[in-house]
Amino acid sequence: MRISELERNNKAAMTAHVIEVAVMLIFCLLQVMSKQRNIVLFIFDILLGAGPVIAEFIFWKRNHETAMIKHLVAVGFALYYSYTLFTCSNNLVFAFVIPMIVMVTIFNDSKYSIEINTGTVILSIITAVAGSRNGLFGYEGADDAILQVIIMILVAAFSIYSAKISHANSKQVIDDAVKAKNDAEELLKKVETLSAAMHDGIKDIYGDLEHLNEATKSTKDSMAQLSSGATETADAVQKQTQQTEEIQNKVAVVTQATGSIADSMKHTVEVLGQGREDIEILVSQVEQSVTNGADVADKLKELSGYVEKMHEIVDMISSIANQTSMLALNASIEAARAGEAGRGFAVVASQVTAMAGQTKNATVSITELISNVSASIQSVVDVIHQMLNGINQEKASASNASASFGSIEDNTHIIQTNVDSLVQGIKELKNANDQIVDSIQTISAISEEVSAHANQTADAEEKNATVIDNMDSKMHKLILYITQGNKKIK
Known part of the structure; x- marks a missing residue:
């Protein structure tokens, strides 16, 4: 059975979201086990991570082509990522957002990609500034903060640029497909017209042959x-x-x-x-x-x-x-x-x-x-x-x-x-x-x-x-x- 592009994108985004949340929850569980994170924060991790995923599955059951899944993935993961970013003592937590940034480009929506990347860059700047000054979020110095901000800016820029290129390529492919479809339809019409003309012409020739056959018999007689x-x-x-x-x-x-x-x-x-x-x-x-x-x-x-x-x-x-x-x-x-x-x-x-x-x-x-x-x-x-x-x-x-x-x-x-x-x-x-x-x-x-x-x-x-x-x-x-x-x- 053939599925639509939006249904395929929703399914891929949900799958990536589930995997990303599962990995982050495992990471947080390891921190709890190593006494670097308390159990209360982990409970909030489960609620903020699993809640949007459950909502996504509910909307998926209702309609596989709903646009809510795209927004639930973005908003739900943004909330959980922000919470984790501000509550973890490891400054490398920011890297969890990079796979999701790559994944959301499948929706081929430049505005959507710009909003997500802008949010991640702002969060990186906030955590970097606060961590470099106060030593919070696991930052040991300004170099780590600057490196994080540069990485996120590059990821955001490349992601937005990739989204635009992908959108342009998709548009070109669609335009080429539409043009090819129109050309094919035009060619099909011409073939059909030619076929009809050939059919009529051959039918006329067939009739003429019958007349010629009769005329030949008459001539013979x-x-x-x-x-x-x-x-x-x-x-x-x-x-x-x-x-x-x-x-x-x-x-x-x-x-x-x-x-x-x-x-x-x-x-x-x-x-x-x-x-x-x-x-x-x-x-x-x-x-x-x-x-x-x-x-x-x-x-x-x-x-x-x-x-x-x-x-x-x-x-x-x-x-x-x-x-x-x-x-x-x-x-x-x-x-x-x-x-x-x-x-x-x-x-x-x-x-x-x-x-x-x-x-x-x-x-x-x-x-x-x-x-x-x-x-x-x-x-x-x-x-x-x-x-x-x-x-x-x-x-x-x-x-x-x-x-x-x-x-x-x-x-x-x-x-x-x-x-x-x-x-x-x-x-x-x-x-x-x-x-x-x-x-x-x-x-x-x-x-x-x-x-x-x-x-x-x-x-x-x-x-x-x-x-x-x-x-x-x-x-x-x-x-x-x-x-x-x-x-x-x-």
Whole structure:
């Protein structure tokens, strides 16, 4: 079972602490036995030495990775060491702390090491100063005290320096390990990606090989069919040659017919062009007739207006004649009353009456003539309107005929173009048919070669099929190997 670094350090520190306390208790017991130390001090030795060790084991039972063990080792041993240092009569007791100073460096804690070494140096200075002055703690002179202080300072300095170096080395090892771990993970990812790509690529190749195997089998079958069909192809080529010759004869007939059609279309185009010009002249003349008819209608309308005015004048003359007759009648009556004196006036009145009657008769005749003229003019106007309607219809018909001639001419041009294209196409068809004849002869020769090579290809495909089957089996094994490798990596 793998244990953590802290658990391993706690166990090592506890073991060292137990050994150190046991050695110091044995030393103190020997002093008690030699009467250099009394039993009461030894009892305190046991309590101060064993107490922290017991506490450490209690915390160890609860949790092997507790940080309290590190502090119990430092504080517990410091108390027991200080007590022993100040109560022993041998000045070499200070040396008991050196193994523990070395041992605590395993925690790789610079601050922890500095605190412990600072305490040991201070204790050494205190005991050295007090012992050199008063002769206590077993010091016989200042040299022993100075030597103790120098030794402890060197031990503290080297211990602190070693702790820092160890910490730096550990940090570097950890950083290198982390970097190596990251590099390994990156490499593992790349290997996994490459493996997946290889798996996919080989799988694709495996699939392609299957397709190739199927294609090889299909090619083999096709070659067999091709070999058996080569003879049929030769017969078909012979028949095709005969049919091509018949097509050639028919193409010649069609060429002659299309030439005649082309000549007829040219003549038709010329006739249509002349007809279109005649229709355009007719349309122009009809338009002129429409214009002239409209002018005549306008003049007749103007003449009808004059006739209406003549009616008004005749009515006025008739009214004047009626009034003149009435005046003449009144004058005759007055002349009759006047007797002999009015006889001359009566003669004049009778003459005026006669003239008024003649005028009235004349106005009646004129009225009849004007009515007849007006009726004739109206008849002429109606006839002209009918003529204009007919001319307009003729104009529309002529326009439609002109448009039809134009459309016919355009379509005739299109037909002529198509006929020209047909003639050109027939020429190309003749050339293509000639090429087909040459190609058929070439195909006949190639068919014989294909028939010969088909058998060779079938044999080669048989060998290829065997090779592909072997590759297929090896690829399948390689895919299984890569798949198992990917599972192990994951």
